[in-house]
Amino acid sequence: MHYPIKIALGQNATIFPKINRIAYNVFMNKIDWIFFDVGGVLIEDDVFEETRRSLLLRTLRVLDSSITESNLDEMMLKASSMTGPINDNVLNLFIRDKQKLYIARNFLAGRKNELNEAAAENCVRKEAKIVLGKLAKKYQLGLIANQPTANKILLEEAGVSKFLNHFLVSQEHGFGKPDLRYFQSVFNATKANPQRSVMVDNNIERGLHPAKRLKMTTVWFNAHKKEVPDDNNVDFTVNNLQGLLDLFC
Structure with missing residues (x-):
């Protein structure tokens, strides 16, 4: 059967x-x-992942306020299929201009404490x-x-x-x-x-x-x-x- x-x-x-x-x-x-x-x-690690997603969206919207959550979700799938850190992959997929990429990386790096606090919730x-x-x-x-x-x-x-x-x-x-x-x-x-x-x-x-x-x-x-x-x-x-x-x- x-x-x-x-x-x-x-x-x-x-x-x-x-x-x-x-x-x-x-x-x-x-x-x-x-x-x-x-x-x-x-x-x-739900708290960490939600914080990471929120920070990525905020970072990208500094440069382009039209980016939606759906846009981010789509890019995160592509970023997952690539070698290297997902956060870096997402920024590289969205941002082609080197100066803007530098700004985005600095913006995200400046909020590392938020990620660390979220990671502390992992169990x-x-x-x-x-x-x-x-x-x-x-x-x-x-x-x-x-x-x-x-x-x-x-x-x-x-x-x-x-x-x-x-x-x-x-x-x-x-x-x-x-x-x-x-x-x-x-x-x-x-x-x-x-x-x-x-x-x-x-x-x-x-x-x-x-x-x-x-x-x-x-x-x-x-x-x-x-x-x-x-x-x-x-x-x-x-x-x-x-x-x-x-x-x-």
Whole structure:
């Protein structure tokens, strides 16, 4: 029996491709590693992301008051697909004039304290320790995340890091998503086979598109239940960490 294109496995997880239950079970037995993004997945960072978005919009409107939130959202998708910091990518996409770009960067840099205050609100999701503890009994777990090393402290303090067999972030690898060299560096360090590995990420363009290019299984962490884009490279979607137990346990 084949399930329809969108199959609910439980309250928190969904399969997108057509797949029968036997094939699904066989497939899951071939998974060795599950890799996680940090911001927006293991760590709840809604305040930071809203502050970042607001600051970018204010910065751009200093130079062009006609820029809308929709314009920014569109450019942030493009910026996510590019290597380098998202903030820099957004400014480079919008602003071609070097002098105006200099003004915009200075304006944004002058409001760094606002971002730092917002980042202080970041916290590890309350279910992370339980979920990763259960997954760690069956799989190797690791990070593929564009994060400063300072954010690892939050995972350590929450008792989550002990379940992660690979606890290095982009800064320690010298590359960042969506650069395929970052993924390959992680595979080299862990000896993980990408075809037997899963990527859990809340950013399709930055994390899941490159993961799919490497033939990883992709899980979209869609906490805000956004509409699924047509060209999404998503094998599964979850709305919370508990959904990973519906999928993999």
